[in-house]
Amino acid sequence: GEDVEQSLFLSVREGDxxxxxxxxxxxxxTYLYWYKQEPGAGLQLLTYIFSNMDMKQDQRLxxxxxxxxxxxxxxxxxxxxxxxxxxxCAESYSTLTFGKGTMLLVSP
Amino acid sequence: DAGVxxxxxxxxxEMGQEVTLxxxxxxxxxxxxxxxxxxxxxxxxxxxxxxxxxxxxxxMPEDRFSAKMPNASFSTLKIQPSEPRDxxxxxxxxSPRGDxxxxxxxxxxxxxxxxxVL
Numbered sequence: 001g002e003d004v005e006q007s008l009f010l011s012v013r014e015g016d017x018x019x020x021x022x023x024x025x026x027x028x029x030t031y032l033y034w035y036k037q038e039p040g041a042g043l044q045l046l047t048y049i050f051s052n053m054d055m056k057q058d059q060r061l062x063x064x065x066x067x068x069x070x071x072x073x074x075x076x077x078x079x080x081x082x083x084x085x086x087x088x089c090a091e092s093y094s095t096l097t098f099g100k101g102t103m104l105l106v107s108p
Numbered sequence: 109d110a111g112v113x114x115x116x117x118x119x120x121x122e123m124g125q126e127v128t129l130x131x132x133x134x135x136x137x138x139x140x141x142x143x144x145x146x147x148x149x150x151x152x153x154x155x156x157x158x159x160x161x162x163x164x165x166x167x168m169p170e171d172r173f174s175a176k177m178p179n180a181s182f183s184t185l186k187i188q189p190s191e192p193r194d195x196x197x198x199x200x201x202x203s204p205r206g207d208x209x210x211x212x213x214x215x216x217x218x219x220x221x222x223x224x225v226l
Contacts, residue, residue, distance in 0.1 A: 042217030043215075095156055096153075098151045100150030
């Protein structure tokens with residue numbers, strides 16, 4: 001079955017880069033996603049990558065995909081306190097399969 | 109559009125009581141999903157519907173849980189009888205397309221219902 005794993009917690013200082021890592025199991029996933037959950041809210045799509053790409057950049061966000069190792073990462077440049085949230089990696093098979101989420105804490 | 113609407117936002121009930129959570133998906137979306145989020149287990153998919161038809165309910169924990177989607181604009185998740193271990197945040201999400209690995213599959217989440225069973 002599908003399984004998505006992430007580290008549970010990451011702490012960085014404001015202005016540093018953050019890198020959140022994820023591994024997945026289903027090699028047939030065509031799209032991989034990063035969702036963000038702010039306190040007291042539902043998940044919101046942050047960015048996604050198509051499986052035939054190895055990198056996607058969107059302003060401060062960089063997504064790297066290593067399909068051979070089934071490894072996905074999200075890099076946030078110049079991390080701000082407003083980036084503090086839980087970040088979920090997800091792969092798409094019959095439905096989205098989410099990881100447990102990585103809590104990012106940005107300190108001033 | 110108002111987005112996915114869930115009610116109530118908070119529910120506190122006593123063990124043994126029936127609980128009904130409600131969801132209105134985004135108009136025009138074909139798929140609807142119910143999730144449960146806890147600290148211990150993370151985000152779990154309970155059930156999802158395509159065009160109002162339940163497709164996969166393998167995530168529903170027990171027979172105490174049931175979900176319906178009588179029409180394209182409304183779904184309920186019912187727990188009867190409720191137990192303290194059902195305490196969690198329950199999310200509803202909708203998606204404009206069907207599922208499958210070939211589909212771009214953005215899901216739009218509601219704000220969630222925080223359920224506390226005493």
